[in-house]
Structure formats: structure tokens, C-alpha cells
Amino acid sequence: MVVARIALLLLAVAALYQGVWAQVAPRSFYDDFPGGMGWIAGEGPYNEHLTRDVGGLVTGLGVVAIVAAWSLATPLLVATALGWLVYGVPHLVFHSIHALDDGSMQVVNIVVLSSEILLPILGLLAVGWHEARSHPQPVRGHLTAPSAS
Numbered sequence: 001m002v003v004a005r006i007a008l009l010l011l012a013v014a015a016l017y018q019g020v021w022a023q024v025a026p027r028s029f030y031d032d033f034p035g036g037m038g039w040i041a042g043e044g045p046y047n048e049h050l051t052r053d054v055g056g057l058v059t060g061l062g063v064v065a066i067v068a069a070w071s072l073a074t075p076l077l078v079a080t081a082l083g084w085l086v087y088g089v090p091h092l093v094f095h096s097i098h099a100l101d102d103g104s105m106q107v108v109n110i111v112v113l114s115s116e117i118l119l120p121i122l123g124l125l126a127v128g129w130h131e132a133r134s135h136p137q138p139v140r141g142h143l144t145a146p147s148a149s
Contacts, residue, residue, distance in 0.1 A: 001072050003126035007119040008069035008077070011084055014116065015062025022055025029055065039100065039109075061087060077127050081120035088116035 022029040030046045033039055061083060068080040092113040100106040 001126060004077055004123040005069045005072065007123040007126070008065045008080060011116065011119050012062040012065040012069065014112075015058045015065065019055045019057070019059030019062055022051050023059060024055075026051035026055065037105065039105075042101075058087075074127055077123060081124045081127075084116060084120040088113065088120070092117060 018029075018033070021033070026048045027046065030040050030051055031038060061080075064076075064080050064083065068076045092110070095106075095109055095113055100109055
């Protein structure tokens with residue numbers, strides 16, 4: 001479960017970096033994300049409402065990831081990973097189709113966005129592995145003693 005916890009915390013850091021910035025300083029986020037490069041500004045006109053709303057949603061996803069990492073409750077881990085996949089897959093597809101002008105930054109962007117898919121999958125695999133170890137299934141073909149009922 002350590003793998004799931006680390007994956008969730010990495011996702012939370014990414015979400016909080018983007019989400020809090022978009023909520024607290026939406027114009028700066030629009031003009032400068034990520035780190036002064038202005039990727040969003042090239043996509044269309046500034047919309048404070050949309051920027052704050054998306055920031056809130058991403059922040060919420062980050063908070064859920066933190067709670068899941070803290071509790072390690074299987075249903076919450078699975079729900080969090082699935083939520084990230086619902087967010088991350090279309091996001092990666094969009095940026096794969098609409099490449100950045102700077103080719104080297106496009107590579108960085110695709111690597112980062114791919115991590116938002118690979119980390120939830122890694123978390124799901126860790127949960128599955130943990131569940132399998134916690135609840136071993138009897139090996140078929142082996143005789144077991146009948147239970148006393």
C-alpha cells in the first residue's frame with residue numbers, strides 16, 4: 001500500500017499546484033501557467049469564472065487524493081484513481097492532438113500528463129496486489145479439510 005500512498009501524494013501535489021494557483025490568482029494562472037510559460041493564454045480568451053471553477057475541481061481532486069492516501073480505504077483508493085483517470089485521459093488526448101509550439105516542452109507536457117494516468121493505474125495495481133495478499137484464494141485442485149458445520 002506504500003506504492004498507492006506515494007502515487008496518490010504525487011497526484012495531490014500536482015493537483016494542488018495547479019488548482020490552488022488557479023483559484024487564488026486566476027489571471028496569473030491563465031497568463032503564466034506553468035511557471036511563466038503561458039500555455040493557457042494561447043488557447044483562447046481569459047475567463048475568470050472558468051479558471052476558478054477548474055481550479056476548484058482540480059484542488060478537490062487533490063484533497064480527495066490526500067484523504068485516500070491517509071486512509072488507504074480500498075473503495076476510496078479505487079474511486080480516487082478512477083476519478084484521476086476520468087480527468088487525465090481526455091486531458092492527455094487533448095494535448096497529444098493540440099501540440100505546443102515548442103517541441104521540447106511538448107515532450108515534457110506529455111510526460112507529465114502521462115504520469116496523471118500511470119500513477120492512478122499504479123495505485124490500482126497496488127490495491128489489487130494488496131487485496132490479493134490479504135485475502136488469498138485457495139489453490140484449485142488441492143484438497144482441503146471439510147469444515148465442521
